[in-house]
Amino acid sequence: MAFEIEERTLQHLKKLISINTSNPPGNESEAVAYISDVLKQVGIQPVVIEPQKGRGNCIVRLKGKGEKGGLLLNSHLDVVPAGNEKAWRNPPFSAADEGGFIWGRGAVDMKHMAAMMLAIVEEISLKGVAPRGDIVFVWTADEERGGECGARYLVQKHRDLLEAEYGIGEVGGFGLSLGGKTFIIVQTAEKGLCWFRLRTAGLSGHGSMPDPESSVAKISRAIAALSDAKLPVHSTRTFSMFLESVITKAVPGPVGKFGKMAISAKLLKTIMRRFPNSKVVKGLWPMMANTVAVTMLEAGDSPNVIPQEATAVVDGRYLPGQTREGFLSEVTAVIGKDVDIEIIQEGEPFEVSSETELFRIIQETVERFEPRMNVVPFLNPGFTDGKWFSKLGIIWYGFTPLIGVSPEGWSTFETIHAVNERVPVELVKKGSRVLLKLIESWMF
Ligand SMILES: [Zn+2]
Known part of the structure; x- marks a missing residue:
């Protein structure tokens, strides 16, 4: 018809x-x-x-x-x-x-x-x-x-x-x-966004005289730390209901019921840390934690000059129930206070x-x-x-x-x-x- x-x-x-x-x-x-x-x-x-x-x-x-x-x-x-x-x-x-x-x-x-x-x-x-x-x-x-x-x-x-x-x-x-x-x-529910620029400063100088405290060295450490970081897990009503429905429906019977009871943020976090590269983990993790992804980098304009400043842009997303300030303090806990943060775009969850x-x-x-x-x-x-x-x-x-x-x-x-x-x-x-x-x- x-x-x-x-x-x-x-x-x-x-x-x-x-x-x-x-x-x-x-x-x-x-x-x-x-x-x-x-x-x-x-x-x-x-x-x-x-x-x-x-x-x-x-x-x-x-x-x-x-x-x-x-x-x-x-x-x-x-x-x-x-x-x-x-x-x-x-x-x-x-x-x-x-x-x-x-x-x-x-x-x-x-x-x-x-x-x-x-x-x-x-x-x-x-x-x-x-x-x-x-x-x-x-x-x-x-x-x-x-x-x-x-x-x-x-x-x-x-x-x-x-x-x-x-x-x-x-x-x-x-x-x-x-x-x-x-x-x-x-x-x-929808996550909030907070895009920000990281900025580090150091002494500029000749490329033949490396400085472990140069702007580039500092931003590299910050980026590496952020890329490896798993920020704390926070629960939301939506994700708890999503997980509960999926587990009870996809795993019927007592196993599903048990799975539902056993679900806790702590357990999930352990699973996530154990299998960071699994497709399911990658898909679920952003629903459980605030996230950061480094997306743009800029430093220097000559191969033999250590630049005075280096910057990186980070795409940050934070969960409903969280604040921008709380999210940024999680970021600071990872990169330290020596890196400057400038917000460039935001939207609330x-x-x-x-x-x-x-x-x-x-x-x-x-x-x-x-x-x-x-x-x-x-x-x-x-x-x-x-x-x-x-x-x-x-x-x-x-x-x-x-x-x-x-x-x-x-x-x-x-x-x-x-x-x-x-x-x-x-x-x-x-x-x-x-x-x-x-x-x-x-x-x-
Ligand atoms: Zn669309």
């Missing part, structure tokens, strides 16, 4: 992928123009906000009957650059429909959601029935570079347009396979409860389509537009549904930002129905 919502979603997805919104420069306005055209055909005039030329954001509010708080749906329209286009099996903006996939940059991050949202506005407006509460659709620019021309700007300058009780955006709604089970993750009516409806909707899959709360170590929207007090979940059995050799996390980004047609189709059903159950 063919569903109209599926067909329309696929059509919008292909069109949106074919519009190159690589950021930089973004050029999201071209995608906004397409969205606006579609909306006008069903009699809707969207609000378009362009903080800079070419950086369009698009907002539609479907007025509800006021019986419920508003629900905001968000998708960013920009994509990361395609990299080496020759390495792609199908050109990154071709939106090729091949082998059961739609190919192209943005296929999963996150034009599938942008397309679903558009098809859903059409569907609801054709229905001609007012929802119980407002439904707000927000397509944003500039997520991949921090939202200065997108969500961050809208939250600062146009909060009146964004009024809602709940919000749905990245990251979640897709499967994570663990122990032979598929878990559908839903972001309920956030965490919301999974014991809400909306979360329960997300769970019910997923189980209705895939009874064997379990919804679990997820702590996102990365960064999304949700960081800005949550500042307005919106209860924010990550749920951009790609529900169903993933094809062999494909997983969401492995295709995001990678060459040959692609999305399985069947998952998009079912996803569009899941999202529509979710909104219908909640708002009609």
